[in-house]
Structures are given as C-alpha cells and as structure tokens.
Amino acid sequence: MSGSVLSSRPTRTSRRSDVHNKSDRSPVPLLCTIDQTAGNGGIARVSTLVWEVMRRISADRCRMLTLFGPSAQAATYSDKVRFSARLALVQVQRHFNWMFFDHVFLAAIQPLVPRCYRIPYAVFLHSVEVWNEVSPLRLRALQGATVLIANSEFTAGRVRAVHPTLGPIHVCHLALLRQTLTAPPGGGSIDTELVQRIRTNSAAVVGRISSVERHKGHLQLIRSWPAVRQHVPDAQLVVVGKGDDVPHLKNEARNAGCEDAVLFTGWVSESTLAAIYDRVALYAMPSDGEGFGLVFLEAMEHRLPCIASTTDASREIVADGKTGFLVNQNDQDALAGRVVQLLQNPALRLRFGEAGFRRLSECFSFGLFQQRLTSALEPLSHARTVPERRSLTQ
Secondary structure (H helix, E strand, O other): OOOOOEEOOOOOOOOOOOOOEOOEOOOOEEEEEOOOOOOOOHHHHHHHHHHHHHHHHOOOOOEEEEOOOOOOOOOOHHHHHHHHHHHHHHHHOOOOOEEEEOOHHHHOOHHHOOOOOOOOEEEEEOOHHHHOOOOHHHHHHHHOOOEEEEOOHHHHHHHHHHOOOOOOEEEOOOOOOOOOOOOOOOOOOOOHHHHHOOOOOEEEEEOOOOOOOOOOOHHHHHHHHHHHHHHOOOOEEEEEEOOOOHHHHHHHHHHOOOHHHEEEEEOOOHHHHHHHHHHOOEEEOOOOOOOOOHHHHHHHHOOOOEEEEOOOHHHHOOOEOOOEEEEOOOOHHHHHHHHHHHHOOHHHHHHHHHHHHHHHHHHOOHHHHHHHHHHHOHHHHOOOOOOOOOOOOO
C-alpha cells in the first residue's frame, strides 16, 4: 500500500475505528511522517523515536499519517497529493489536538490551510534541509509552528543563523530506541562471510554514500589510509553503506594505492551491522555536516572508541580524549595519526570504549530523550480537547 494512511501503529496497515474514546480525554496527537521502514536512514529512525514518546504521553491514542507505504522507495506525486489532502481534512474535521511533523518538507502544506482550521503543530529540524535558505512556503510553515525541535545545539545554531525570524528552538538530543544492537529484532541474518573478511586492525564508517552529500569524511579517510598503513601495515577501512558515490570512492582507493585495504560492504542487515561493530577496532566518521550522528551512539553501544569531527554536531556526542578523538576532516595528518594511535593501543581503545558506553546511558538514553521531547511538547499538551466525531477510517 502506498500513499498516506492513518494508523495507530507504525506498521501503516491497521485501520482502527476507535480514534476517540468517550471515557478517555487524554490528548489525541497525530504524527506526520515520511516513513519508518527499518534501514531507510536516520530520519526514519528519529520518527520511530518520536512515535514511541507520543504513544506514551497520549496513552496510546496517537495516530500516524505516512507519506508512502512500506514497499515504496520514494513518494510519487499522487502520494504527495493524497497526503496533503488527508492532512488538510483531519484539521478541518478537528480529529486531533496537535500534530508533529518529523520533517519540514511535510509541514509545507500548513500555510495553505486556513488559519481558522489549522491546529497546533511541532516540527523536527534535522540538518541541511533547514540550515540553508528554504522556500517561502517552508519558511512560513516553520514560522507558524507552535514548537520547533532540533536534534542538537549545532543544528539549532545553524537554523537560528539562517532564519533569525524563527521563535525558540528546543534542543532534543537523540537516543537509541533499542536497548542494544547486539541482537536487533527482525534484523535479518548475519553475513558471516563478509564479517570474516574484516581484519583485527580495522576501522568502520557507516552511512549513505551519496555524491550530493560528501560530508561524512569517506574521501578523507581513504586518502589518509596510506599514511595509516605506514605504521599499521594490515590496517583496514570498512565502508558500510550504499549510494551512487561508491564508484568514485573505489577509484580514489585505487589512486591512493590502498584498494586492497578498503572493504566496501554495500547495504547490510541490522544483524550484520551489529556483527561488524563487534568485529572492528574503532569507529571513524570525520564528517563536517552531521546534524547529530546516530551512528556514533551505535558505535558507543558496542563499546567502540570514536573519531569524530570538530566542526559539526558529533562533537556534542564524542568527548575528546575521553570516549574518542575529535579532528578536522581536512587535517589528513591528524586524522591518520588518531587512527594509528587507537589501532596501536588496545588499552586506550578499551578505556575509551567503556567510557563511551557509560556516556551513552548517562547522556543519550531513551529515557532522557523522552524527558526532553515531552518537555519541549508541553505547549501542545494544553491544546483544546477534540470533540467527539466519527472515525476517519469508518
């Protein structure tokens, strides 16, 4: 099924008629999301986090409106039209107290809904989609939001600098929804042949490999690898992910003379990813454009020391000299030096890894995420009560 669907669970397949319960007057919020399919990127995972909090604060009365279904890879024009029409309808008919948009793209319809029908809403701010100039319609959607929430201080600062007319922005650091990635439910089988190809002295980088988003540091890691191998001859870089920029990176590895030391895994199942984290010695992603960086939390969950950036939000996650190192991605010597330092010092890796695991629970637990998000959404909790009406799905 594609297109927008109202559901009570993230499966997007259920159609319940109990949108309202006469004996329960708790808020009825609506989550407007692009997609929650596992493996579809960080925004889908953030949506899952938000949904879980909304379920708890609404006593399971929240509903979800999705742009496209679980089998779709992208939203069609028809999907967008259906989503917009559905979104306008639920506001005109007053079925919900408030709404949460997990991406500003979805909120762009709001300025077109007459003010007398528009219900209060929140918008989650992730990264580049709000760091730069946006269309007038999206800017009006941001200006009209009751609550704006950013995933990091870095994101909030970038947004304020570009859009000074916006109101307060709440910072809500992210978390891992699952307690552990060691045995993710429904994570698929482990590609043991792939995992066995990973060497002891290895570093992993995980993420989409896109020619239009070359900020994660893949290229810088590859170019630094010859220097790493001068000190650690069997050092291996494990590049996890897929995208149209893989051929370019493979060519760079050939040009750098380290093709045999860079393992491109392509897309992997969640179980295989967990096994990769358990196999490698460290995690390295010297990005200069992360709005947050959930992959650092995954690495910390597996007690891996991390190499992150001095110039983006990852510095809010990785504590320099305590759970890993911060480097400027353009300082190739420093990057190679930190990789070598960790590969050559198992005791340091262990200390950083344990400290990172503690920092994960102390600063980035789901409980803390729930507290932060619930507090940010407080202005919406006083939205007017929804009148009793028949279900939208009847």
